[in-house]
Amino acid sequence: xxxxxxxxxxxxxxxxxxxxxxxxxxxxxxxxxxxxxxxxxxxxxxxxxxxxxxxxxxxxxxxxxxxxxxxxxxxxxxxxxxxxxxxxxxxxxxxxxxxxxxxxxxxxxxxxxxxxxxxxxxxxxxxxxxxxxxxxxxxxxxxxxxxxxxxxxxxxxxxxxxxxxxxxxxxxxxxxxxxxxxxxxxxxxxxxxxxxxxxxxxxxxxxxxxxxxxxxxxxxxxxxxxxxxxxxxxxxxxxxxxxxxxxxxxxxxxxxxxxxxxxxxxxxxxxxxxxxxxxxxxxxxxxxxxxxxxxxxxxxxxxxxxxxxxxxxxxxxxxxxxxxxxxxxxxxxxxxxx
Amino acid sequence: xxxxxxxxxxxxxxxxxxxxxxxxxxxxxxxxxxxxxxxxxxxxxxxxxxxxxxxxxxxxxxxxxxxxxxxxxxxxxxxxxxxxxxxxxxxxxxxxxxxxxxxxxxxxxxxxxxxxxxxxxxxxxxxxxxxxxxxxxxxxxxxxxxxxxxxxxxxxxxxxxxxxxxxxxxxxxxxxxxxxxxxxxxxxxxxxxxxxxxxxxxxxxxxxxxxxxxxxxxxxxxxxxxxxxxxxxxxxxxxxxxxxxxxxxxxxxxxxxxxxxxxxxxxxxxxxxxxxxxxxxxxxxxxxxxxxxxxxxxxxxxxxxxxxxxxxxxxxxxxxxxxxxxxxxxxxxxxxxxxxxxxxxxxxxxxxxxxxxxxxxxxxxxxxxxxxxxxxxxxxxxxxxxxxxxxxxxxxxxxxxxxxxxxxxxxxxxxxxxxxxxxxxx
Numbered sequence: 001x002x003x004x005x006x007x008x009x010x011x012x013x014x015x016x017x018x019x020x021x022x023x024x025x026x027x028x029x030x031x032x033x034x035x036x037x038x039x040x041x042x043x044x045x046x047x048x049x050x051x052x053x054x055x056x057x058x059x060x061x062x063x064x065x066x067x068x069x070x071x072x073x074x075x076x077x078x079x080x081x082x083x084x085x086x087x088x089x090x091x092x093x094x095x096x097x098x099x100x101x102x103x104x105x106x107x108x109x110x111x112x113x114x115x116x117x118x119x120x121x122x123x124x125x126x127x128x129x130x131x132x133x134x135x136x137x138x139x140x141x142x143x144x145x146x147x148x149x150x151x152x153x154x155x156x157x158x159x160x161x162x163x164x165x166x167x168x169x170x171x172x173x174x175x176x177x178x179x180x181x182x183x184x185x186x187x188x189x190x191x192x193x194x195x196x197x198x199x200x201x202x203x204x205x206x207x208x209x210x211x212x213x214x215x216x217x218x219x220x221x222x223x224x225x226x227x228x229x230x231x232x233x234x235x236x237x238x239x240x241x242x243x244x245x246x247x248x249x250x251x252x253x254x255x256x257x258x259x260x261x262x263x264x265x266x267x268x269x270x271x272x273x274x275x276x277x278x279x280x281x282x283x284x285x286x287x288x289x290x291x292x293x294x295x296x297x298x299x300x301x302x303x304x305x306x307x308x309x310x311x312x313x314x315x316x317x318x319x320x321x322x323x324x325x326x327x328x329x330x331x332x333x334x335x336x337x338x
Numbered sequence: 339x340x341x342x343x344x345x346x347x348x349x350x351x352x353x354x355x356x357x358x359x360x361x362x363x364x365x366x367x368x369x370x371x372x373x374x375x376x377x378x379x380x381x382x383x384x385x386x387x388x389x390x391x392x393x394x395x396x397x398x399x400x401x402x403x404x405x406x407x408x409x410x411x412x413x414x415x416x417x418x419x420x421x422x423x424x425x426x427x428x429x430x431x432x433x434x435x436x437x438x439x440x441x442x443x444x445x446x447x448x449x450x451x452x453x454x455x456x457x458x459x460x461x462x463x464x465x466x467x468x469x470x471x472x473x474x475x476x477x478x479x480x481x482x483x484x485x486x487x488x489x490x491x492x493x494x495x496x497x498x499x500x501x502x503x504x505x506x507x508x509x510x511x512x513x514x515x516x517x518x519x520x521x522x523x524x525x526x527x528x529x530x531x532x533x534x535x536x537x538x539x540x541x542x543x544x545x546x547x548x549x550x551x552x553x554x555x556x557x558x559x560x561x562x563x564x565x566x567x568x569x570x571x572x573x574x575x576x577x578x579x580x581x582x583x584x585x586x587x588x589x590x591x592x593x594x595x596x597x598x599x600x601x602x603x604x605x606x607x608x609x610x611x612x613x614x615x616x617x618x619x620x621x622x623x624x625x626x627x628x629x630x631x632x633x634x635x636x637x638x639x640x641x642x643x644x645x646x647x648x649x650x651x652x653x654x655x656x657x658x659x660x661x662x663x664x665x666x667x668x669x670x671x672x673x674x675x676x677x678x679x680x681x682x683x684x685x686x687x688x689x690x691x692x693x694x695x696x697x698x699x700x701x702x703x704x705x706x707x708x709x710x711x712x713x714x715x716x717x718x719x720x721x722x723x724x725x726x727x728x729x730x731x732x733x734x735x736x737x738x739x740x741x742x743x744x745x746x747x748x749x750x751x752x753x754x755x756x757x758x759x760x761x762x763x764x
Binding site (some may be wrong): 330 | 360361362363418424431434441444445458459462465761
């Protein structure tokens with residue numbers, strides 16, 4: 001029997017999360033949706049993959065987040081010659097009390113927030129070193145497992161252009177990321193606001209909003225948000241609809257999403273409900289997080305690529321095709337005109 | 339749960355949604371069945387009205403058919419029916435309540451404040467109302483539109499000649515009181531059985547055959563009766579002329595002739611009147627002296643009168659009478675005879691032969707053969723190529739080795755792929 005969240009718990013958490021949201025909006029202008037999605041991702045205990053052109057504020061967002069949550073953050077610039085040990089840590093031979101022995105020196109993964117910059121520039125060997133860390137939240141060096149700090153999040157970025165010399169992430173590793181978020185460019189009004197309020201090379205001042213314990217408490221509260229059966233059914237039908245033949249919109253898909261995607265959608269829907277101050281997840285929550293959860297988990301076939309359809313287009317088509325309610329409307333009734 | 343009023347309100351709203359959706363599903367299954375029942379009964383009604391025989395149970399039957407369709411539709415639509423949970427979900431979606439009703443119904447949180455607004459659905463008139471209106475219009479039209487009674491325009495007005503002849507002979511036989519009344523009655527019953535058929539069947543092959551047989555049977559009986567009466571009359575005349583001077587030899591000859599005539603009458607196909615037979619059997623040439631000449635003359639006159647009646651009444655030579663051209667056509671009395679060919683007259687309206695069968699028209703002239711007709715057949719040997727077929731290909735082998743510059747590989751795209759490529763290169 002799950003002890004569902006009470007209205008008081010949710011209201012308190014919502015107040016704190018709104019403060020976090022407001023703080024981050026002062027760091028990154030004009031990216032309200034992206035900031036909400038990042039907060040949702042963290043509440044759902046998921047790793048995030050940020051995709052966007054350089055200079056859009058991805059690194060700034062992660063730094064601001066670390067300061068606002070009062071968490072330890074580290075940044076790794078991925079390059080082709082980066083070795084797995086460079087990120088997980090290496091055993092160093094040290095002389096202790098007259099005896100030489102190997103002592104493990106933790107790498108940059110041992111932080112609460114790890115910014116993996118341009119992750120697709122690292123070799124597959126180094127990329128795969130992240131797999132265990134992201135999934136098991138520990139690293140194993142010389143047969144010894146070292147747990148990572150709690151919370152542990154990987155916020156990876158990748159550049160959609162200049163793909164020469166890069167190593168696209170394999171599907172198995174992409175599946176470890178809860179969200180793939182696209183960072184869009186700003187419009188003129190936002191650019192004007194940035195120019196007026198920022199100086200190049202000067203980082204904005206961010207005061208801590210939550211401490212580590214408060215954040216963990218709120219994250220655990222996310223698990224107690226009620227997920228109605230109809231919403232779970234909707235998630236299942238959406239994920240099933242990503243497989244070829246399961247829906248008309250899945251015509252351009254070669255491989256559909258995994259059950260891990262369904263779990264991720266449920267967790268993200270709960271997190272969004274908590275961020276919105278509600279006791280239960282809803283269809284609207286699922287629809288809001290469907291694209292970031294599913295778009296990197298489906299593999300398009302060549303016809304969709306030639307047709308110029310992106311994974312996001314296909315997911316939106318599936319959202320349009322799969323009705324929220326599993327019970328269809330009789331043909332003698334129709335949607336009323338507004 | 340503080341606000342029970344809100345809970346009651348939303349539960350009632352959800353029940354209304356459930357009711358409407360279930361009615362919609364039931365209608366979706368019921369309407370096709372209703373249309374089917376209506377079409378069947380409308381056709382049946384038209385047919386019944388045409389033959390002026392609408393059964394008393396027609397409308398109750400129609401009502402029963404509609405009820406059966408309704409029950410069938412309910413059983414079929416039952417699996418799609420909404421539950422109360424579906425009703426809450428529907429309201430959540432239409433009112434943008436973020437599944438608050440669903441959660442509250444599950445005991446999580448409270449029901450929201452009362453709010454107006456429907457389930458976001460409305461009846462689709464073209465699907466829900468039009469079929470019902472169409473069915474009503476169909477049944478009404480079938481019940482009210484004028485329907486002409488089915489007429490038999492070309493029903494024959496005159497019975498076949500053989501039947502008329504037979505009837506005439508039977509009347510003559512009854513008037514003459516010579517034949518056995520029971521035999522005559524039996525023949526008349528056979529004739530009535532033929533005439534009581536629908537007029538359209540009078541000239542069917544079987545009816546004409548039966549009529550001809552009856553006529554031949556009657557004709558043969560009359561002819562036999564005539565011969566026997568003549569024999570008896572001749573014997574009586576001889577008896578009258580010889581009178582009392584008859585020798586025993588004469589008496590024996592006369593007795594034999596009389597017996598032959600009586601026996602013929604008795605065993606004839608038409609039999610003989612019992613009184614007449616009794617009188618004739620009472621004549622004994624050996625005791626003819628006991629008969630007065632007046633009695634002999636009266637008996638002989640009756641025989642002659644009978645012969646005259648039979649010979650004058652029935653027209654034994656007139657069996658070729660042919661009403662409506664019977665036996666005057668090309669059929670000429672064959673098995674397919676009938677009223678004959680249709681008169682080739684120029685008329686505004688076509689000739690209705692009252693025929694329901696379609697017969698093929700065949701041209702015997704090859705000069706006028708139509709496309710598709712067989713104009714001849716030829717027997718010849720098959721032209722078989724005796725050289726063994728050797729495609730020279732096996733699985734996985736190259737179809738063409740090709741030389742420099744040749745296209746040796748070709749990819750066939752599906753229509754879908756071709757469309758994609760066209761769009762790409764457009």
